[in-house]
Amino acid sequence: MVAMMNDPTIESLRGPSIAPLVECTQVxxxxxxxxxxxxxxxxxxxxxxxxxxxxxxVGPSGCGKSTLLRIIAGLESASSGAISIDGEDPDQLRRxxxxxxxxxxxxxxxxxxxxxxxxxxxxxxxxPMSKGRVKELIDLVGLAGFEKAKPAQLSGGMRQRAAIARxxxxxxxxxxxxxxxxAVDELTRRRLNLELPPIWQDRGSTTLLVTxxxxxxxxxxxxxxVMSARPGRIAAKITVPIERPRRARHLHLPEFHDxxxxxxxxxGVDVDPGGELAVDS
Amino acid sequence: MTATIAAPANQxxxxxxxxxxxxxxxxxxxxxxxIVIIAWEVIARLVLGGTxxxxxxxxxxxxxxxxxxxxxxxxSATLWSAARxxxxxxxxxxxxxxxxxxxxxxxxxxxxxxxxIFCLPLVAMGPILRVVWGTGDGPQVTLAALxxxxxxxxxxxxxxxxxxxxxTDLVHSYGRGRFRxxxxxxxxxxxxxxxxxxxxxxxxxxxxxxxGEFTGAQRGMGLLTINSMRALRTNDLxxxxxxxxxxxxxxxxxVGMVGRRLAIGQPALLMTPPSGGPAITTRRRxxxxxxxxxxxxxxxxxxxxxxxxxxxxxNYFAKRPADVWxxxxxxxxxxANRTEILDALSGTARIAIPGxxxxxxxxxxxxxxxxxxxxxxRTLTPFAVALRCVPIVVIAPLLVxxxxxxxxxxxxxxxxxxxxxxLVACSHGLRQTPGQVLEFYSVYDTGxxxxxxxxxxxAMVPAFFAAARIAVPTTVLAATVAEWLATGTGMxxxxxxxxxxxxxxxxxxCIFVVTVxxxxxxxxxxxxxxxxxxxxxxxxLSW
Numbered sequence: 001m002v003a004m005m006n007d008p009t010i011e012s013l014r015g016p017s018i019a020p021l022v023e024c025t026q027v028x029x030x031x032x033x034x035x036x037x038x039x040x041x042x043x044x045x046x047x048x049x050x051x052x053x054x055x056x057x058v059g060p061s062g063c064g065k066s067t068l069l070r071i072i073a074g075l076e077s078a079s080s081g082a083i084s085i086d087g088e089d090p091d092q093l094r095r096x097x098x099x100x101x102x103x104x105x106x107x108x109x110x111x112x113x114x115x116x117x118x119x120x121x122x123x124x125x126x127x128p129m130s131k132g133r134v135k136e137l138i139d140l141v142g143l144a145g146f147e148k149a150k151p152a153q154l155s156g157g158m159r160q161r162a163a164i165a166r167x168x169x170x171x172x173x174x175x176x177x178x179x180x181x182x183a184v185d186e187l188t189r190r191r192l193n194l195e196l197p198p199i200w201q202d203r204g205s206t207t208l209l210v211t212x213x214x215x216x217x218x219x220x221x222x223x224x225x226v227m228s229a230r231p232g233r234i235a236a237k238i239t240v241p242i243e244r245p246r247r248a249r250h251l252h253l254p255e256f257h258d259x260x261x262x263x264x265x266x267x268g269v270d271v272d273p274g275g276e277l278a279v280d281s
Numbered sequence: 282m283t284a285t286i287a288a289p290a291n292q293x294x295x296x297x298x299x300x301x302x303x304x305x306x307x308x309x310x311x312x313x314x315x316i317v318i319i320a321w322e323v324i325a326r327l328v329l330g331g332t333x334x335x336x337x338x339x340x341x342x343x344x345x346x347x348x349x350x351x352x353x354x355x356x357s358a359t360l361w362s363a364a365r366x367x368x369x370x371x372x373x374x375x376x377x378x379x380x381x382x383x384x385x386x387x388x389x390x391x392x393x394x395x396x397x398i399f400c401l402p403l404v405a406m407g408p409i410l411r412v413v414w415g416t417g418d419g420p421q422v423t424l425a426a427l428x429x430x431x432x433x434x435x436x437x438x439x440x441x442x443x444x445x446x447x448x449t450d451l452v453h454s455y456g457r458g459r460f461r462x463x464x465x466x467x468x469x470x471x472x473x474x475x476x477x478x479x480x481x482x483x484x485x486x487x488x489x490x491x492x493g494e495f496t497g498a499q500r501g502m503g504l505l506t507i508n509s510m511r512a513l514r515t516n517d518l519x520x521x522x523x524x525x526x527x528x529x530x531x532x533x534x535x536v537g538m539v540g541r542r543l544a545i546g547q548p549a550l551l552m553t554p555p556s557g558g559p560a561i562t563t564r565r566r567x568x569x570x571x572x573x574x575x576x577x578x579x580x581x582x583x584x585x586x587x588x589x590x591x592x593x594x595x596n597y598f599a600k601r602p603a604d605v606w607x608x609x610x611x612x613x614x615x616x617a618n619r620t621e622i623l624d625a626l627s628g629t630a631r632i633a634i635p636g637x638x639x640x641x642x643x644x645x646x647x648x649x650x651x652x653x654x655x656x657x658x659r660t661l662t663p664f665a666v667a668l669r670c671v672p673i674v675v676i677a678p679l680l681v682x683x684x685x686x687x688x689x690x691x692x693x694x695x696x697x698x699x700x701x702x703x704l705v706a707c708s709h710g711l712r713q714t715p716g717q718v719l720e721f722y723s724v725y726d727t728g729x730x731x732x733x734x735x736x737x738x739x740a741m742v743p744a745f746f747a748a749a750r751i752a753v754p755t756t757v758l759a760a761t762v763a764e765w766l767a768t769g770t771g772m773x774x775x776x777x778x779x780x781x782x783x784x785x786x787x788x789x790x791c792i793f794v795v796t797v798x799x800x801x802x803x804x805x806x807x808x809x810x811x812x813x814x815x816x817x818x819x820x821x822l823s824w
Contacts, residue, residue, distance in 0.1 A: 073454050101454040107447035111469050118463070124455035176454075270678035 020073060021089075021174060022049035023207045024126040025079035029067050041067045043231035044081065049174075054197070054207040054244075056221035058214060058263060064232025065210045066178055072208065073101045073176050085174065089244075093174070095123020100167035104179040108151040108166075113137065115147040118166045118217050125170045137165040141200050157188035164196050168203060175205040179212065193219055198245040214267070216261045219246055226266045285698035306659060313660045324693040336519035344520035350522055352505070359490050359501040360528070361420045366425020367486035371479065373426065374433035382441045382463055392435075393577040399431035400754050400799035403489060404701045404761045404773060405792045406781030407496035412598045421493030421501065428489030429482035432751070433475070440474025441467045478542025483532035488672035491525065492762070495674070496780065510678045510766065526671040590707065600789035608786045609793075618787070621775070622794055629770035632688055633760040636695025637752065643696070644703025645745055649733055650709045651704075658749055662708065669701040673759045674766075681767035698759040703748040710744025711737050754804045757795060 028066045029042040029054050041051050041064040049055050057065040070076040072083060074094050085093050093099055100121065108117045118134050138147055141161040151159055160180060168173060181189040200207060221240055228235040240259055242250055250256055298420045318338050325337035337346075345352065377395070379390045403424050444466055494503025502525050509517035519713035550726050582602050587597045596604070608618055651658035684690035711733075722732040757772075764773025772795060779787040 068752070070450075072452075075450050075453055091456060094454065097455055099454065101450065102448065103447040105445065105447055107445065107451050109448065109466065109469070121455070124452060124457055124461070124465070 013196060020048045021086055022086050022208070023082075024048075024068070024072065025082045025084075027068065027071060027078045027083065029064065029071065029076065030079045039230035042071075043233050044080075045232065045234055047104060047207060047225060047234070049206050051173075051206050052204050053222045054209060054220055056209045056211060056217035056224045057227060058211060058217045058267070059225060059227030059232070059235075060192055060229045060267065062232075063214070063227040063229040064113070065227050065246065067232070069101075069176050069178050069208060069210050070172075073099060074103075094127075097121075097127055097170045097263075098173045099176065100172040100174075101176045102160075102163050102167050102178065102180040104182040106151070106156075106163040106183070108162055110151050111150050113144060114154070114162050117151070117162060118169050120198055121169050123167045127170055132177040133169055137169045138162075140168075141165045155188075157192060160184055160192060161196070164200070168200055168205070168217045171203060172205055175200055175207045177207065177209045179210055181216070182212070189213070189216070189248075194246075194248055197281065201245060214260050214263045215251075218256060219251065220262065225258075226263055238263060239264075289467040297797055309656075310663050311662050313664070320415070327756050334515070335679075336516045340516035341520045342521055344516040345524070348517065348520070352502075352521065355500055355502050355505050355521075356524060356528065358418070359421070359487070359494065359503065359525075361418055362421035362493065362501065363425050363486040363490040363652060365481060366422045366427075366489055367429055369422065370426030370429035370486065371433050374430050374437060374478075375475075376440060378437040379463065383459055383468060389573050390576050390580070392438075393573060394432050394580055395434050396803060397577070397581055397796060397800060398427060400757075400794040400796050400803065401427060402493045402637075402761060402772075402776070402792055402799075403428065403758055404495075404765055405776040405780070405788055405795065406786065407493055407731070408776075409495070409598060409785070409792075410495045413592070413594060415503070416499065418498065418501075420496060421498060421503075422575055425486040425489035428485040428492075432481045432485060433478035436478035437471055439470030443474065444470050470715045472543050473540065476536065476543065480533055480536045480540060484529035484672060487525070487529050487532060488674060491672055491674045495765075506675065506678060507766070510760060518678060522675045525675040529672055530667045530673075531673070534767060541616040598783075598785045601784055604786060605789050605793050608790050618790065621787070622790055624793065624795075625770075625772045625775040625791075626798070629757070629760050629764065629773065631696055632691040632763075632771065636692040636760070637699050637756045639692070640696040640699025640756075641703050641745075641749055641752065644700045644748070645741070646706050647704050648741065650708030652733060652737065653729055658708070665701055665704050665708075666669050668697075669705050675756070675764050677759060677763045678766050681763050687768070690757045691768055695759045696758050698755055699752045702752060702755070703745065706744040706748035707741050710741035722777045742813060747812070750803055750806050750810070753806060754799050757799050761795075 014092065014096060019137060024047040026044040027042055028040075028044055031039045031041055041062075045064075047055070047068070047170060057068065059065050066077060071078050072085075072090070074090050085099075092098075108114075109120070112120065115134055115138065118137060119129060119131075122129055122133070124149055135147070138144060141164055143161050143165065146158065147155065151162070154162065160183075162181065167177075168254055181192050184192065193216055209217065209220055216242055222244070224238045225234055226236045226238065227233065241246060242253065242255060321335070322337045322339060325340075326336040329335050331644070381391050406424060406427065407420055410423050414423070416421050427793065441463075448466045448470070449462050452465055457465075459579060490505070491503040494501040495507060498504050502521055505521045506518065506525075509521060538679065585602055589601060592599075600608075607615075609615055609622075610619075673694070676697070680694045680697065681690040684693045719732065719736065722736050727736075761773035761776065764771040765777045766773075768774070772791060776788060776791050779785070779791065
């Protein structure tokens with residue numbers, strides 16, 4: 001398995017000695033619809049996530065990037081190919097609460113308070129209840145004072161903060177973020193992009209981020225995987241050699257803009273160096 | 282300082298304006314109510330005086346005062362039966378809904394079987410349950426349970442399903458299964474839907490208890506209804522009917538209030554059975570439908586035979602499927618037996634079908650009128666909502682007495698029973714039209730009528746058909762109750778006669794035939810619904 005993971009850029013950056021946390025080997029996914037039709041969502045995709053790194057998946061709508069994340073999360077099964085997490089069956093890690101997923105719509109349960117939504121993750125992951133830990137996460141994501149608020153009383157950005165806190169409360173080894181800021185406005189997204197990633201990166205979680213925003217991918221990731229659509233394939237893997245944690249000032253580095261342009265060219269779009277443009281066909 | 286002063290002022294303004302609006306609404310409703318009462322009194326005293334057709338409000342009130350103790354005892358007996366039936370019927374519905382969520386493959390068959398229970402003619406079940414249970418309130422409780430079961434099951438299943446996928450994904454992403462999704466997400470999310478079902482169930486349980494009391498109960502409001510009707514004590518009959526109606530409405534309102542306290546948003550559509558998985562070809566759909574029908578029929582037969590064997594019921598009154606078959610097809614007299622039932626059936630169909638159609642059409646038309654004239658809507662909607670939950674068995678004798686024992690009286694009863702639920706459902710449907718659609722029309726300065734016809738009616742169609750489906754068994758119940766109590770014709774009369782004469786074979790054959798026909802009619806309405814929705818509102822198609 002490891003022998004197949006011979007991507008030269010990654011090898012040179014991180015060194016071959018660190019064992020990967022997640023290995024997806026030639027994963028394909030075919031959705032069968034009614035009347036014999038089927039959609040080839042993923043075609044022999046091979047992806048490796050190394051411990052402590054942030055990997056971003058970008059691509060046009062329908063390129064299967066969310067499907068790949070859902071397969072790694074165990075929410076879908078692959079039609080063919082193999083997934084291993086830390087050399088084990090992914091189901092075991094899931095049951096141990098070592099994987100957390102953030103969804104585009106925050107998916108907080110509306111009848112629970114912020115506090116209780118975050119505590120729910122501990123319960124689902126079969127961890128002992130820890131009020132202190134919940135409080136710590138609430139403070140970290142900047143929701144102090146809103147512990148007893150219901151999701152309907154929060155803004156979209158605050159709901160995403162709560163969702164991220166829920167993901168992190170179990171201190172998962174693998175963090176899967178499926179367009180976590182896709183439903184918030186651009187200004188909020190920029191703010192969350194700068195505020196929240198340092199929190200999860202400090203905790204050493206290995207992160208897979210699905211996004212359709214090229215600047216977001218470049219800003220947050222160590223490696224950007226560019227995918228092409230139908231069937232979903234990997235078009236390129238680009239390493240981001242900018243130190244972490246990334247700050248607002250990094251947005252003005254020429255390297256940043258060059259990388260945004262490079263990814264944009266790979267996706268066939270011209271990207272405004274200001275960084276607003278998202279790929280969404 | 283400014284902030285502290287401003288804050289309470291800000292809080293007061295909205296609540297004050299809300300109070301003003303409420304007072305206006307209450308005043309309008311009270312004024313409407315007062316006019317209705319005065320007109321009623323005048324008509325009953327001056328126009329119809331001495332005809333025993335309509336009791337004047339003053340007569341009703343004096344009957345309340347004279348018989349207060351009697352009514353109170355009867356009401357508590359009926360309520361106790363209704364409450365227990367409500368409990369057991371809803372418990373069964375909740376249990377079954379939970380089972381379906383954990384074993385989704387069983388859903389379609391479970392829904393079909395439940396539909397059979399919903400289509401059972403309650404009027405004919407009464408006498409048989411009376412023999413099974415003996416004296417006491419067994420039949421009342423059982424009929425109340427049967428009356429609430431389906432209308433709770435279906436919204437609850439919709440509610441269990443109406444959960445965003447990301448909520449279930451969240452639970453699954455921690456390696457947890459269906460049971461955990463049920464306990465963590467679905468149960469709480471279905472609460473508004475459950476209460477929408479319970480709200481309909483509360484008056485329905487009362488109605489079931491009343492029907493049960495018609496068949497030889499020693500006390501209760503149903504017994505008082507029959508006695509005062511037979512003795513032509515119009516004031517007493519109306520007094521009993523109005524108390525029953527008020528209690529039903531109170532049950533409806535109380536359950537609704539409890540539900541609103543717990544609800545997070547109102548459920549959008551109701552009584553539409555959940556969709557059944559991915560699209561499949563017509564041929565496979567037909568095969569699947571036939572297979573499921575065969576499975577359902579087998580289960581019904583097994584339950585029918587098994588239940589009687591387990592309870593060790595006497596074959597004298599507890600007829601098995603083979604007995605019914607033999608009665609209808611297997612002996613020389615079968616021809617005559619079939620003719621008797623078919624004659625009764627066509628008698629009922631002649632009043633039920635026109636009443637059903639008139640009620641549906643008027644319900645939809647009035648919903649549209651309500652929508653065009655806001656004042657009319659605001660004045661009459663409380664009445665419509667209230668009258669929707671008046672028990673049929675209470676109002677049927679009144680209507681038949683008022684409109685005569687001929688066809689008109691019964692048809693009117695059926696029409697009114699269909700009218701109010703359709704009106705309420707369609708008004709709700711019209712208001713479901715997305716605001717953006719309405720704005721689109723107003724941008725082009727489209728007239729109110731045109732907006733209604735081309736923009737809002739499509740949004741109303743699903744609600745209309747949901748009401749039309751649910752109204753099928755209601756129609757048969759209304760028609761048979763009216764026939765049983767008053768006109769002496771049709772299925773209702775045949776059921777009453779066979780029950781009195783202990784002709785249990787005929788009674789069972791009646792139950793069998795009526796159930797099959799009602800279920801088939803329900804199916805026909807569902808097919809028309811699919812056909813129309815596919816053309817008018819394809820996005821609403823449920824399969």
